Amino acid sequence: QDGSATAVPSDGVEYLVSTSVGGQSLNLDFDTGSADLWVFSSELPSSDLSGHSYYTSSDSSTFQSLSGYTWDISYADGSGASGNVGTDTVVIGGTTVEGQAVELAEKVSSTFVSDAADGLVGLAFSSINTVSPTPQSTFFENAQSSLDSPLFAAYLPNNADGAYDFGYTDDSKYSGDITYTDVDSSNGFWEYPSTSYKVGSTTHSQSGYTGISDTGTTLILMGDSAVTAYYDQVSGSSYDSSQGGYVFDCSADLPTLSISIGGNYATIPASLLNFGTASGSSCFGSLQSVGSGTQNIYGDVFFNAFYGVFDASGPSFGFATV
Numbered sequence: 001q002d003g004s005a006t007a008v009p010s011d012g013v014e015y016l017v018s019t020s021v022g023g024q025s026l027n028l029d030f031d032t033g034s035a036d037l038w039v040f041s042s043e044l045p046s047s048d049l050s051g052h053s054y055y056t057s058s059d060s061s062t063f064q065s066l067s068g069y070t071w072d073i074s075y076a077d078g079s080g081a082s083g084n085v086g087t088d089t090v091v092i093g094g095t096t097v098e099g100q101a102v103e104l105a106e107k108v109s110s111t112f113v114s115d116a117a118d119g120l121v122g123l124a125f126s127s128i129n130t131v132s133p134t135p136q137s138t139f140f141e142n143a144q145s146s147l148d149s150p151l152f153a154a155y156l157p158n159n160a161d162g163a164y165d166f167g168y169t170d171d172s173k174y175s176g177d178i179t180y181t182d183v184d185s186s187n188g189f190w191e192y193p194s195t196s197y198k199v200g201s202t203t204h205s206q207s208g209y210t211g212i213s214d215t216g217t218t219l220i221l222m223g224d225s226a227v228t229a230y231y232d233q234v235s236g237s238s239y240d241s242s243q244g245g246y247v248f249d250c251s252a253d254l255p256t257l258s259i260s261i262g263g264n265y266a267t268i269p270a271s272l273l274n275f276g277t278a279s280g281s282s283c284f285g286s287l288q289s290v291g292s293g294t295q296n297i298y299g300d301v302f303f304n305a306f307y308g309v310f311d312a313s314g315p316s317f318g319f320a321t322v
């Protein structure tokens with residue numbers, strides 16, 4: 001059944017969605033860049049639980065253990081978690097999935113302990129689900145047959161409540177048309193060619209590059225040539241290792257950044273490219289380096305500007321101006 005769930009911005013770094021797992025409410029981070037649904041659980045050391053809501057399987061009448069099943073995930077930012085697996089009823093907005101694989105954390109890395117999320121809902125493709133011995137389907141994959149259309153959409157406006165819509169697109173959340181491009185899911189991501197970009201009105205090519213739509217990443221992460229080309233146009237900008245990225249004077253005049261999604265450009269307004277105060281009068285850039293590789297990561301800052309549609313028929317990804 002179609003539905004919409006409110007996404008609340010948290011600490012400026014993620015959006016959390018109140019989710020019912022076996023009747024227990026948890027604030028979960030929806031991550032289109034991974035495919036595991038995992039939760040803080042009573043199996044964690046109690047010192048890891050402070051400040052978190054957590055799932056207790058013995059308190060759920062609908063929990064079923066998957067005996068011998070384990071999971072262990074590592075994210076590109078170096079964080080990770082692991083544990084065991086069961087199934088339970090998961091409700092997000094108006095959409096219910098019975099028998100959803102729920103991955104209970106027995107261990108989480110320190111960043112998760114200090115982060116507000118009580119777990120994650122992975123919305124990438126289950127080919128990258130980490131459950132052993134059998135990878136498990138995502139909430140969206142399980143929900144698809146009950147939705148009017150096999151799609152979900154992310155509406156994540158800057159510093160304001162947003163939403164995840166399941167089964168339909170909501171034209172009150174965007175203006176103009178939704179522009180779609182084919183997705184190559186062979187790496188398990190909502191991935192597409194991203195072979196050029198514009199800094200202001202100057203076009204640059206990045207042949208062979210792809211991009212992924214990743215609501216689990218805060219910023220926009222691109223290859224070093226693109227990052228250098230951008231900050232070369234920001235006078236006084238520099239890479240500050242103590243801040244962990246490019247910074248500039250908060251009064252700096254920033255160019256727009258247009259990224260190619262398939263054959264179409266999405267232009268991020270300059271205002272969104274200043275992520276905010278780093279220290280004193282220096283501000284942190286919303287565009288940072290992805291490091292090595294040719295896969296750009298288009299995170300929440302992208303979704304601050306565009307309603308993103310993840311359509312399993314195709315599959316395809318669509319964007320429209322917020």
Ligand SMILES: O=C(CN1CCCCC1)Nc1ccc2c(c1)OCO2
Nearest residue numbers: 031075076077079216217290291297
């Ligand atoms: O790791 C993530 C996102 N991740 C989602 C799940 C919670 C923890 C953060 N993003 C990311 C962070 C740094 C990167 C990167 C991606 O690609 C290269 O550098």
